[in-house]
Amino acid sequence: MDYSILEPLIRESRNQCNEGKVASYIPELSKVSGDLLGITVHEVGKDPVTAGECMPKFTLQSISKVFALLLALIDRGEQQVFEKVGMEPTGDMYNSLMKLEIVTPGKPFNPMINAGAITVTSFIEGDNVNERFERILSFIQKLSGDDSIYYNEKVYHSENHTAHRNRALAHLLKDNGILEGDVEEHLEVYFKQCAIETSCTNLARMGMILANGGKDPETSEQLIPKRYVQIAKTFMITCGMYNASGEFAIEAGIPAKSGVSGGILAVAPNMGIGVIGPALDRKGNSIAGIRLLTRLSEEWDLTIF
Ligand code: DON
Numbered sequence: 001m002d003y004s005i006l007e008p009l010i011r012e013s014r015n016q017c018n019e020g021k022v023a024s025y026i027p028e029l030s031k032v033s034g035d036l037l038g039i040t041v042h043e044v045g046k047d048p049v050t051a052g053e054c055m056p057k058f059t060l061q062s063i064s065k066v067f068a069l070l071l072a073l074i075d076r077g078e079q080q081v082f083e084k085v086g087m088e089p090t091g092d093m094y095n096s097l098m099k100l101e102i103v104t105p106g107k108p109f110n111p112m113i114n115a116g117a118i119t120v121t122s123f124i125e126g127d128n129v130n131e132r133f134e135r136i137l138s139f140i141q142k143l144s145g146d147d148s149i150y151y152n153e154k155v156y157h158s159e160n161h162t163a164h165r166n167r168a169l170a171h172l173l174k175d176n177g178i179l180e181g182d183v184e185e186h187l188e189v190y191f192k193q194c195a196i197e198t199s200c201t202n203l204a205r206m207g208m209i210l211a212n213g214g215k216d217p218e219t220s221e222q223l224i225p226k227r228y229v230q231i232a233k234t235f236m237i238t239c240g241m242y243n244a245s246g247e248f249a250i251e252a253g254i255p256a257k258s259g260v261s262g263g264i265l266a267v268a269p270n271m272g273i274g275v276i277g278p279a280l281d282r283k284g285n286s287i288a289g290i291r292l293l294t295r296l297s298e299e300w301d302l303t304i305f
Helices: 003-018 027-030 061-084 099-102 114-121 130-146 153-162 164-175 185-194 199-209 226-239 242-251 287-300
Strands: 037-041 047-051 256-258 264-268 271-276
Touching: 003 037, 003 047, 003 287, 027 153, 037 061, 037 199, 037 256, 061 114, 061 130, 061 226, 061 242, 061 256, 061 264, 099 164, 099 226, 114 164, 130 185, 130 199, 153 185, 153 256, 164 185, 199 226, 199 264, 199 271, 226 256, 242 287, 264 287
Parallel strands: none
Antiparallel strands: 037 047, 037 271, 256 264, 264 271
């Protein structure tokens, strides 16, 4: 791959930043600059390459949904997970309540929207809240090869104090018979997993493991069953960018998952990509990050279609 195109593509894509806005519904997220744009590319068997201004750390937010899903599948298997969460895109915003109310049997359409992710998180095994969160954390540490990864307490509290919509979703799920157990405990694990802090390099390495079918190329250890990686990547392409997933699949053609902190995890053939660009479009995806991945896909012919 010709890495010399990364810096020019970043300069070009950065122009989009002023058309977006940094997320503010989680107050703590609004403190970062919207002008940043950075990328790390990690090809299987090679060293990662970084360009632009990767913020040292940012919270995973919805990117964590991919890893919670993988761990829930490992813990419970497909049948149990998909009994409560569907496999279809919604065309709605990521935090929409609408379909839970109007489509019988009131089960979330997929694991990438908030309702689906809260349900998936409720499947993570552990004796108590701390143990369940620690299991997600150590899964992410293992995939990224970085055991210094932890969660940002300020971001966690900031979301927990303001999460009226997620609480509404979770209580609706409980009433619909989808969520079992204590709603607040599930939300605590979910908000903490969203507040886990990673770098572009961490994201790119996790993406590289997914690109490699769940196997760590350095140790040859199969960290995730191949079938579950296939499921996660399929959800990323169909639902990972929410109601912009179709357009992103046409333009960039690679599985990706965004988060409201402006991070994007992308999985191209034989490589993982981590992007950070905190200015978001109206659908909650990094505006310059989407542009950068689209241009990179054109230049390197990454589309899987
Ligand atoms: O639950 C929330 O609203 C956030 N913790 C995560 C949402 C998110 O990242 C949506 N992505 N673009």
